[in-house]
Amino acid sequence: MEEKRNENDRFMLYVIDQYFKGKDLAKQIPSRPEDIIEFIDVDLEEPTTVLIDSLRDRTKSAKGIPAAVIGIGGGSIMDIAKAVSLMFTNEGSSTRYQGLNLIKNPGIYHIGVPTISGTGAEVSMTAVLTGPEKKLGLKCEWTVFNQVILDPDLIASVPTDKWFYTGMDTYIHCIESRDGILNNAYSTAYGEQSLQLCREIYLGEKSGQTKENDDMLMVASLMGGLSLTYSEVGVVHAMSYGLSKILSEKHCYANCVAFQHLEDYYPEGVAEFKTMIKKHNITLPTGLSKNWSEETITAMANVSIKLEHMWNHAIGLDWKTKITLDTIKDLFRRL
Amino acid sequence: MEEKRNENDRFMLYVIDQYFKGKDLAKQIPSRPEDIIEFIDVDLEEPTTVLIDSLRDRTKSAKGIPAAVIGIGGGSIMDIAKAVSLMFTNEGSSTRYQGLNLIKNPGIYHIGVPTISGTGAEVSMTAVLTGPEKKLGLKCEWTVFNQVILDPDLIASVPTDKWFYTGMDTYIHCIESRDGILNNAYSTAYGEQSLQLCREIYLGEKSGQTKENDDMLMVASLMGGLSLTYSEVGVVHAMSYGLSKILSEKHCYANCVAFQHLEDYYPEGVAEFKTMIKKHNITLPTGLSKNWSEETITAMANVSIKLEHMWNHAIGLDWKTKITLDTIKDLFRRL
Secondary structure (H helix, E strand, O other), rough: OHHHHHOOOEEEEEEEEHHHHHOHHHHOOOOOOOOEEEEEOOOOOOOHHHHHHHHHHHHHOOOOOEEEEEEEEEEHHHHHHHHHHHOOOOOOOOOOOEEEEOOOOOOOEEEEEEEOOOOOOOOEEEEEEEEEOOOOEEOOOOOOOOOEEHHHOOOOOOHHHHHHHHHHHHHHHHHHHHHOOOOHHHHHHHHHHHHHHHHHHOOOOOOOOOOHHHHHHHHHHHHHHHHOEEEEEEEOHHHHHOOOOOHHHHHHHHHHHHHOOOOOHHHHHHHHHHHHHHHHOOOOOOOOOOOOOHHHHHHHHHHOOOOOHHHHHHHHOOOHHHHHHHHHHHHHOOO | OOOOOOOOOOOOEEEEHHHHHHHHHHOOOOOOOOOOOEEEOOOOOOOOOHHHHHHHHHHHHHOOOOOOEEEOOOOHHHHHHHHHHHHHHOOHHHHHOOOOOOOOOOOOOOEEEEEOOOOOOOOOOEEEOOOOOOOOEEHHHHHHOOOOOOOOOHHHHOOHHHHHHHHHHHHHHHHHOOOOOOOHHHHHHHOOOOHHHHHHHOOOOOOOOOHHHHHHHHHHHHHHHHHOOOOOOOHHHHHHHHHHHOOOOOOHHHHHHHOOEEEEEEEEHHHHHHHHHHHOOOOOOHHHHHHOHOOOOOOOOHHOOOOOOHHHHOOOOOOOOOOOOOHHHHHHOOO
16 A cells, blocks of 8 residues: 555545544545545435535545545445545546446546445445436445455444444355346355355354454455456345435434335345344334335436336346336335 | 467467367367467376476577467366466476476466366466476465466366366365365365265265266365365375376376375275275275385485475474384385
C-alpha cells in the first residue's frame, strides 16, 4: 500500500465507518498528515449516488486525485470505496454508470478492509448505489478491489443482530446463485463451501461469535461473494432492493425480512434459515404490509420488476410469462 | 488479451504443449504473423532453468520483449509461461531466483490456459523449476497469472492415467495443506471444497471423465492450488521433488508413487487414495527401491531434506529432532 503513495496527488483517502470514530481501530490507522480521513455514517441509508459524487468532488477540490482509496467498514463502506475509486477517473455523476460495463476507465488503486462479514462486497465486482431512479451497482471488472486485507479480529466486536443479518446475506447469496439458470460449477463450488461454513457458524455445535467462527465467516463471505459474482442473485435480492430503495431499509436486514416468506421459491433454504433464526433468538418483523399504502407497494414492486437479470436467473428466460407487477405486489403483501 | 498487443515489442509469445502440434486446438489459436509460437515437449522432464533461460534468450534475440506470454498446456507449461514472463524483466539466469521473493521486478503480462487439471499451477504463486542444484520455484506475488482462461472442453481428451495422476495432485495438495502447522481457515475452506469435488469426480456414483466432472475438476484444481498457496505442501511433495530431481519422474506421478506409502503421516488420505486407485484400475509401481543404489537414495534424500519449509509445515517447528537424513532415506526405501 505504501508503495502507491507517490501516485496521483500523493495522498490517501480513507473512507471509514463513522462507528469507529474515536475507537481503537481508528487510532491504529497508518495515516500521514497529508491524507484525508472521511468518517461516513452508513446507518441511516444505503450508499447513494449523491454521497459518491459529493465525496469525489469534495476530495478533488481539497487535494486532487488520491494515490489510493482505503475503505474500512462493512458492505456499505466497501461499496463507497469501490464506487468513489471509479468516479475519480470517470466524468460526471455516478448515476450515469449504474449498470453493467458502463464505466469507461479503470479507477484508482483501492483497498478493502472489512470489519463485518457477509455481504461479499470485499470481493464482488459491483458497488451498489441508490440513485434518484434506481438502486443498481457500478458493475465492471475495475470495480473489484486491488487489494483486500482480511483480519478476523476486526469483526470480533460486531453486535449479534448485525452479525446475524450480515452473515445471512452470504447464506442467501449462495442459495440464490445456486437456484437459477446461471448456476455453474465454479459458482456452485464456492457456494457449497460457503453454505457449509455458514452451517457450522450458525447451526453447528460450536455456533456463535467465536474466534474460529469469525475466521470462517470471513472466508464464507468471500466465497459467497464469488459465488454470486459468477452467477446471479434472485427473488430475495429483487425484493430487498425494493424495500431499500423505497423504505430505506438496510440491505442485509431487508433480505432477511423478505427471505422468510419465500419458501415457495427456496424451500430448503428458508426452512434452514428459520432454524438459524430460532437458534439465535432473532426476531424478524411480520405484518409490515398492513401499514403500507397501495402506492408504496406499487413503488417497491416497480423497483423490483426492473431487476430483470435477477428474475431471469431465478425464474428462467420465460419469467415475464410467470412474473407480473401484480405477482410482485402480492409478494410484498406477504411481508 | 488483444488490448495488450501494443505493449513492449508488440508480439505475443505462445508456449504450447508439443502434444497439440497439428491438432485442432493448435489451429484455433488466434495468433498473428508477428507472434512466436513455441511448442515444447514436456513429457521428457520437468521444466528446467536451462529451458527457461534459453527460451527467454532466443525470444529476445529474435524479436525482443513480448507484449504477453500465453501458456496453453498442463502444469509444466503453466510453470514455463509464468517463469519466462518473469525472466524477461529480471536479469541473468533463472537459477538466481529459485526461492521466495528473490524476483526483483514484475514480469510481463501472462495468461494461463490449462488443458489438464490438477496441479493448481494456473492459480498458484510459484513456477517450479529444476536447476543444477535444486528443484525449487520462482515464488512471489508477480508469478501469479494476470489472466486465466478455464474451458473444460480443453481437458475432455486427457488420457485416463494422466487424468488420474494430475487430479491426485490436487487431492494431495488439500491433504498436505490441511495437515500441518500453517493450516488456516482460508486454506482449509478451499481445501475442503476441493476434496469434496475430488470425491465426487473419483469416487462418486457418477465418477469418471464426464463433462460435469471435467467442469468440477477445473474448479477443484484451482481451489486445491489456492489451498496450498495459503498454506504449504508436506511430506509427499518433499519426497516427490527428490524423485523428480534425481530420477526425472513427472511430478504428479511421483506424488502418487510416494503417497501410497505414507499412511503413517496421512492415514485417512492414503486410505481414500487407495480406494480411488482401485476404482480406476490404476497400477502404481512398488519395489522400486530394490533397484536404487545407496547413492541414488542418498541423493534423493538430500534434495528432500533441503525443502525445510515443507518438513516444517508437516512435522512442526521441531522437525529436525524427528526427521534426519536417515529417516528420509528409509522413506525412499519404502518405494
